Amino acid sequence: MDKRKLTAALAVVFAVNIALIALAQTIPEAHAQSYKRGSSGETVKKLQQRLSDWGYYDGAVDGVYGSRTEEAVKKFQRKNGLTVDGVAGPATLAAIGLPSGSSGGGSGSGDVNLLARLISAEARGEPYAGQVAVGAVVLNRMEHPSFPSTMAGVIYQKGAFSCLSDGQWDQPVSESAYRAAREALSGHDPSGGAIYYFNPATATSSWIWSRPLIVTIGKHRFCK
Numbered sequence: 236m237d238k239r240k241l242t243a244a245l246a247v248v249f250a251v252n253i254a255l256i257a258l259a260q261t262i263p264e265a266h267a268q269s270y271k272r273g274s275s276g277e278t279v280k281k282l283q284q285r286l287s288d289w290g291y292y293d294g295a296v297d298g299v300y301g302s303r304t305e306e307a308v309k310k311f312q313r314k315n316g317l318t319v320d321g322v323a324g325p326a327t328l329a330a331i332g333l334p335s336g337s338s339g340g341g342s343g344s345g346d347v348n349l350l351a352r353l354i355s356a357e358a359r360g361e362p363y364a365g366q367v368a369v370g371a372v373v374l375n376r377m378e379h380p381s382f383p384s385t386m387a388g389v390i391y392q393k394g395a396f397s398c399l400s401d402g403q404w405d406q407p408v409s410e411s412a413y414r415a416a417r418e419a420l421s422g423h424d425p426s427g428g429a430i431y432y433f434n435p436a437t438a439t440s441s442w443i444w445s446r447p448l449i450v451t452i453g454k455h456r457f458c459k
Contacts, residue, residue, distance in 0.1 A: 271300060272417075357397075359409060367419050371429070
């Protein structure tokens with residue numbers, strides 16, 4: 236190999252090394268996690284537990300980043316000289332003692348997608364508030380002793396939702412259903428704490444009519 240070719244080859248190797256170093260330096264930042272209203276998962280639960288232990292949070296340690304978690308984060312941020320935005324970003328997570336680059340389910344994308352599919356299948360064409368309410372019913376059931384404690388358990392419980400057997404479950408998920416899922420996960424509940432809902436025009440069970448009515452939204456009656 237002549238001197239010019241050797242010099243060119245060394246230049247290429249040098250350029251590749253510089254590029255790899257630059258890429259490595261950007262990876263932690265690109266993978267930094269932020270948690271906010273609508274997030275869920277194990278990291279959110281740890282966040283809630285620490286804020287609860289320190290007196291900032293008095294809600295349920297359930298791994299769902301709702302309005303109460305957001306307010307607790309703001310209190311912590313205010314007390315510790317951080318940007319007060321209610322978002323548990325890298326600086327806030329570091330101050331709390333949680334890893335800021337963890338991939339431990341912070342975005343809650345699986346829960347959002349699953350809940351959105353249920354909302355779309357059960358409440359397609361309903362007012363937006365009614366879609367949020369359907370999502371809230373799922374979350375209310377998770378907290379109720381008569382139902383499974385996980386989202387998948389509630390949704391896939393045998394006979395719980397007709398959409399799993401009538402073909403609606405496999406239809407495309409509407410954009411509004413994703414928004415409604417995130418809003419329900421953030422703690423908004425237009426159903427008023429309902430654990431049941433039904434459409435009076437199609438309901439065939441006499442038992443469901445016996446449930447105390449809380450509110451009617453669109454075509455659905457939401458009940459205790």
